[in-house]
Amino acid sequence: MRTVSRKPGCPSIALVVSAPTADDLAPMTDQAFERAVPSGPATGLIFLCDHASNAIPEAYAGLGLDRAALATHIAYDIGAAAVARALAHRFAAVAILARWSRLLIDLNRGEDDPTLVMKLSDGRVIAGNRDAGRQEIERRLRLYHAPYHRAIDDEIARSRVAGHVPALISIHSFTPSWKGRRRPWEIGVLWDRDARLAAPLIGRLAAGGFVVGDNEPYSGELENDCLYRHGTANGLPHVLIEIRQDLITEPAAPARMAERLAAILDAALADMGPPQLQFTRPLPLTKGNSMDEGTRTEIEAAVFRRLVAHLRARTDVQNIDLMITAGFCRNCLGDWYREAAAEKGISLEKDEARGVVYGMPPSEWKRLYQKTATPEQQAAFEASQKAHK
Ligand SMILES: [Zn+2]
Numbered sequence: 001m002r003t004v005s006r007k008p009g010c011p012s013i014a015l016v017v018s019a020p021t022a023d024d025l026a027p028m029t030d031q032a033f034e035r036a037v038p039s040g041p042a043t044g045l046i047f048l049c050d051h052a053s054n055a056i057p058e059a060y061a062g063l064g065l066d067r068a069a070l071a072t073h074i075a076y077d078i079g080a081a082a083v084a085r086a087l088a089h090r091f092a093a094v095a096i097l098a099r100w101s102r103l104l105i106d107l108n109r110g111e112d113d114p115t116l117v118m119k120l121s122d123g124r125v126i127a128g129n130r131d132a133g134r135q136e137i138e139r140r141l142r143l144y145h146a147p148y149h150r151a152i153d154d155e156i157a158r159s160r161v162a163g164h165v166p167a168l169i170s171i172h173s174f175t176p177s178w179k180g181r182r183r184p185w186e187i188g189v190l191w192d193r194d195a196r197l198a199a200p201l202i203g204r205l206a207a208g209g210f211v212v213g214d215n216e217p218y219s220g221e222l223e224n225d226c227l228y229r230h231g232t233a234n235g236l237p238h239v240l241i242e243i244r245q246d247l248i249t250e251p252a253a254p255a256r257m258a259e260r261l262a263a264i265l266d267a268a269l270a271d272m273g274p275p276q277l278q279f280t281r282p283l284p285l286t287k288g289n290s291m292d293e294g295t296r297t298e299i300e301a302a303v304f305r306r307l308v309a310h311l312r313a314r315t316d317v318q319n320i321d322l323m324i325t326a327g328f329c330r331n332c333l334g335d336w337y338r339e340a341a342a343e344k345g346i347s348l349e350k351d352e353a354r355g356v357v358y359g360m361p362p363s364e365w366k367r368l369y370q371k372t373a374t375p376e377q378q379a380a381f382e383a384s385q386k387a388h389k
Contacts, residue, residue, distance in 0.1 A: 032147035036095040037088045044164040045269075046155050047088045047095035049171050050108040050148075050226050052081035054101045056128075063103055064127025074121040075101045077173040079248030079257075084171040086258030087265070096151050103129070105140040107148050108170075110224025111286060116145075122175075152230050161388055165275045167197055168231045168238040169265070173245045174217050185213030188242035190220030192232060193280035197239045200271035204264045217242065224284050233284050235277035278343070308333070312359045315369040324380045327388055330365075333357045 034052070054075035056062050062070060069075070081097055088095035098107050102118075103126055109116045117129050117137055152168075159166040176183055187210045191198035198220075205212045215221075220240055222228060231238030241261070248254045282296035291299075311317065311330055319329035334354030341348050351362050358365040373381070 031099055032144045033099055033151045034097040035151065036085050036097060037093065040092065042155070042159040042162040042164065042166075043091065043093045044159065044166050045091050045093035045169065046152070046159065046166050047084050047091075047093060047169050047171060048152065048226060048230075049077070049081050049084040049095060049097040050106075051077035051102045051172055052084065052097035053099055055099065056101050056104055060104065060128055063101075063129060065103070065124075069124065070101070072122075073173075073175040073245060074124060075103050077171075078245045079243065079254050080171050080173040082254030083173075083243060083248060083258050083261070086255050087169070087171065087262060090258060090262045091265075094155055096148070096155060098148060100144055105137075105145050107145060108172075108226045109222075110229070110284075111141055111145070113224065116141075149226075149229065152226075156230060156234060156236070165277055166236060167269065167272075167275065168227060168236055169197075170227055170238070170240040171243070172240060173243045173248060176244055176246045178217070183217050183244065184211055185216050185242075186211045186244050186247060188213035188216050188218070190215055190218060190240035190242060191238075192221045192228065194232060194237060194278065196237045196272050196275060196278065197268060201239055201241075201265070201268040204268045204271070208260065208264050213242070224286065228281075228284060232279075232281050235279045237272060237275045237278075276339070308357055308359075311357065315365075318371060318373075318377075320373050320377050320381055324377065324384050327384065330354070330357045331362070334362075 036047075054070050056065075056070065065075070084095045084097060087093075102108070103121065104117075106113075106116055106118070117132055117140065118126055119129050120126065156166060156168075174183065174188065187205055189198050189202045189205065189212060202212055202214055220227070227238045227240055230236070243257060248257050282293055282300055285291065285296075311333075319331060322329040331354055334357045335350070337356055338348050338350060338353035341353065354362045
């Protein structure tokens with residue numbers, strides 16, 4: 001697993017208390033998240049707020065913390081939820097927000113991250129997490145973590161089916177001082193390798209008069225965090241916006257901040273232009289096996305070669321049937337190959353790239369194996385094209 005240097009602000013160490021009984025909790029999966037702007041067509045924007053709430057399910061008795069402690073930044077990102085909701089309304093886009101505190105389980109961490117369930121935060125012991133073992137963590141993963149991430153997957157699927165390559169925008173906030181040091185940035189833009197949205201956003205925020213942190217106060221490079229999992233792994237443009245909490249604490253402040261951010265975000269999205277899928281890292285492993293990035297890339301390439309070998313052997317499978325059932329065929333694979341080559345600055349002829357998949361010129365394969373489509377196949381093809389835009 002890639003080692004990540006965490007900046008201060010992400011104190012580490014995990015693990016939890018004896019589980020409340022199922023009767024105590026019995027949460028519905030939809031209680032794991034809030035979906036703001038619930039209806040209407042999917043757009044090309046999805047807002048996220050992993051640390052929206054400081055609520056703790058009743059059976060956990062506040063994890064042993066008093067109300068004052070739960071009102072601080074250790075429990076949630078103060079002001080972030082209001083900004084995320086306001087932005088979602090402004091763009092008529094959906095927002096997925098956490099329903100429970102990050103102290104219960106941190107939705108912006110992978111399943112094996114040691115900071116998934118914090119024992120300590122900003123010097124304070126989280127009593128309700130002190131004795132939690134793997135079983136309790138698994139329970140929280142199942143009840144609170146997985147449904148949130150499924151909701152994001154569902155939104156991405158909805159947007160993709162509607163023909164978008166959605167941009168994911170995650171809203172967080174940070175405490176103005178950490179370990180006695182004042183943080184100068186008003187807004188931090190966190191990103192990993194995909195700068196498509198981060199770069200124009202940093203420029204536009206600075207031009208708009210903000211003191212901007214580029215991967216400050218934290219680094220956006222964290223394997224299996226929320227944007228890695230949904231943005232990087234799906235080739236979607238994404239960015240994490242960290243807002244300093246003192247700027248969004250007053251009751252009317254989040255709405256004002258959202259209004260300023262909306263104009264800037266609009267401009268940054270226009271700078272980026274309509275996005276394509278773009279992959280900057282191999283796919284993440286969700287269960288902490290350590291493997292270097294080069295090896296993972298080779299494994300992914302081996303799987304592609306095996307898929308191609310399979311399709312070459314199964315000449316009985318017609319492209320039109322692949323299109324009807326799955327929305328892609330051999331030609332699509334060849335075109336994706338061509339697009340990936342173009343990203344590396346290599347321009348290939350269409351038939352040259354498709355030939356990699358066919359193992360011969362496409363016209364030759366067509367002559368040898370392609371059957372004339374029946375009227376039923378034609379009709380099914382048109383229907384499936386219409387259904388998936
Ligand atoms: Zn946060």
